[in-house]
Amino acid sequence: MIWYPYAQMKTLDPPIKLSHAKGVHLYTEDGLDLIDSVSSWWSVIHGYNHPEMNAAISGQLEKFAHVMLGGITHEPVQRLSAKLEEWLPADLNYCFFSDSGSVAVEVALKMALQFNTNRGSKRDTVLALEHAxxxxxxxxxxxxxxxxxxFAFGSSNEKKKGVIHIPTELPALEKAFADYGERLTCFIVEPLLQGAGGMRMYDVSFLKRARQLCDEYDVLLIFDEVATGFGRTGNRFVADLVTPDILVLGKALTGGYIGHAVTVANTRVWEGFYSDDPTHALMHGPTFMGNALACCAALKSIELFEKGDYMAKIHRIEEITRREMEGFSDPRVKEVRIMGGCVCIEVYNGADIEGFRRFARERGVFSRTFLKYMYAMVPYVIEEWELVKILSVMKEWFAR
Ligand SMILES: Cc1ncc(COP(=O)(O)O)c(C=O)c1O
Structure with a gap:
């Protein structure tokens, strides 16, 4: 029995069964052709079944699929690490690979906590955002x-021990540092766009001030760009605008082909571990870190991103989205938010979008609304007519 994600298995709507996929189209066994508005949880930026991505992986497959990084290294992981070093801003140069975004976040937090214990600091608190x-x-x-x-894991107060959550507002940010600055190990944020917490968007001025305060209070700034990295906000990385001390990438890192992620540290963090003392080492090592197929997928994905001028593609997606959503309103809609390759219609009451997934499917679009959010985060290779169709189906739901 397969246990599906985020679902009460007793009442789960049967999932659609895929037979194959190409470009932005999902083809089901029962003959549906669905335009994918979700990019497989925001990761498949080049679309499905991309010939160059396929070739990059099958080429490596003939040499070896995987080897552990404990005591062994190989060309794909070395090339990927060198590429990221060159491609990422500032001195974000030290790459710790892992198999998923969650694990890469764990590694980032571990790095920040141990960075402090390695230097004998007693700091014990993490600053984070509300709706993170x-x-x-x-x-x-x-x-x-x-x-x-x-919700299954205790009340928010129990959970919040050692973590302080603030809204993305400057006065709250100032107050948090004034009150707790000396106790903070790190400040972790999804920069500019908070994804699963409701596609919430906020201004870069918040991050700029956060950088200043982190410097002033000697606190590490962590950008979790698992969702925002590789262009989703209309910036290549938000880290191009404000530099964090630790950057986490996942999802689109491999073009959505294979689960892989990376936690990238700057020189200061690296040096906090680099020592003759064995207890200052970072004790982490996922079995599949630096998987050779994933590294080849990531290298090809970055090459396609650069060669194909993906930032122009993303700006075009944003332009079309703004044009198509202009003038759209409905009494049930609280807000329409657009940033780069993300559009979200938030309703006041989640019940008002119940049934949309099926409605969209019947019109040739795969969607995954959640809670009060109807959204699209499309593969960047989408054609204009395909994007317009997704947006039209979203608007049509409210026009019924
Ligand atoms: C911002 C952010 N961080 C971390 C994760 C976790 O990534 P994964 O699902 O690969 O563990 C996600 C997944 O949606 C995410 O959006």
């Missing part, structure tokens, strides 16, 4: 702040 989502493992849940995901 950083993954489903335990520490990631602690810095997350969305009861919709964590």
């Amino acid at each position: 989502y950083h993954g489903d493992t335990f520490k990631a849940m602690e810095v997350g702040d969305d009861e919709d995901y964590h």
Whole structure:
């Protein structure tokens, strides 16, 4: 029996059964052709079954699929690490690979906590955002702040021990540092766009001030760009605008082909571990870290991103989305939010979008609304007519 994600198995709507996929189209066994508005949880940026991605992986498969990084290294992981070093801003140069975004977040938090213990500091508190989502493992849940995901694991007060959550507002930010600055190990954020917490968008001025305060109070700034990285906000990385000390990437890192993620540290963090003292080492090592197929997928994905001028594609997606959503309103709609390759229609009452998934499917679109949020985060290779169709189906739902 398959146990499906985020679902009460007793009442689960049967999932659609895929036979194959190509570009932005999902083809089901019972003959449906669905335009994918979700990019497989925001990761499949080049679309499905991409010939160059396929070739990159099958080429490596003929050499070897996987080897552990404990005591062994190989060319794909070395090339990926060198590429990220060159491609990422500032001195974000030290790559710790892992198999999923949640694990990469765990590693980032571990790095920040141990960075402090290695230097003999007694700091014990993490600053995070309200409505944050950083993954489903335990520490990631602690810095997350969305009861919709964590309701089974105790009240928010219990959960918040050692973690302070603030809204994305400057006065709250100033107050948190004034009150707790000396106790903070790190400040972790989904920069500019909070995804699973409700596609909430906020201004870069908040991050700029956060950077200043982190410097002033000697606190590490962590950007969880698992969702926002690789162009989703209309910036290549938000880290291009404000530099964090630790950057977490996942999802689109491999073009959505294979689960892989990376926690990238700057020189200062690296040096906090680099020592003759064995107890200062980072004691973490996922079995599949640096998987060779994943590294080849990531290298090809970055090459396609650069060669295909993906930032222009993303800006075009944003332009079309703004044009199509202009003038759209409905009394049930609280807000329409658009940023880069993300559009979200938030309703006042989640019941008002119940049934939309089926409605969309009947019109040739795969959607995954959740709670009060109807959204699209499309593969960047989408054609204009395909994007317009997704947006039209979203608007049509309210026009019924
Ligand atoms: C911002 C953010 N961080 C971490 C994660 C967890 O990534 P994964 O599902 O690969 O564990 C997600 C997943 O949606 C995410 O959006």
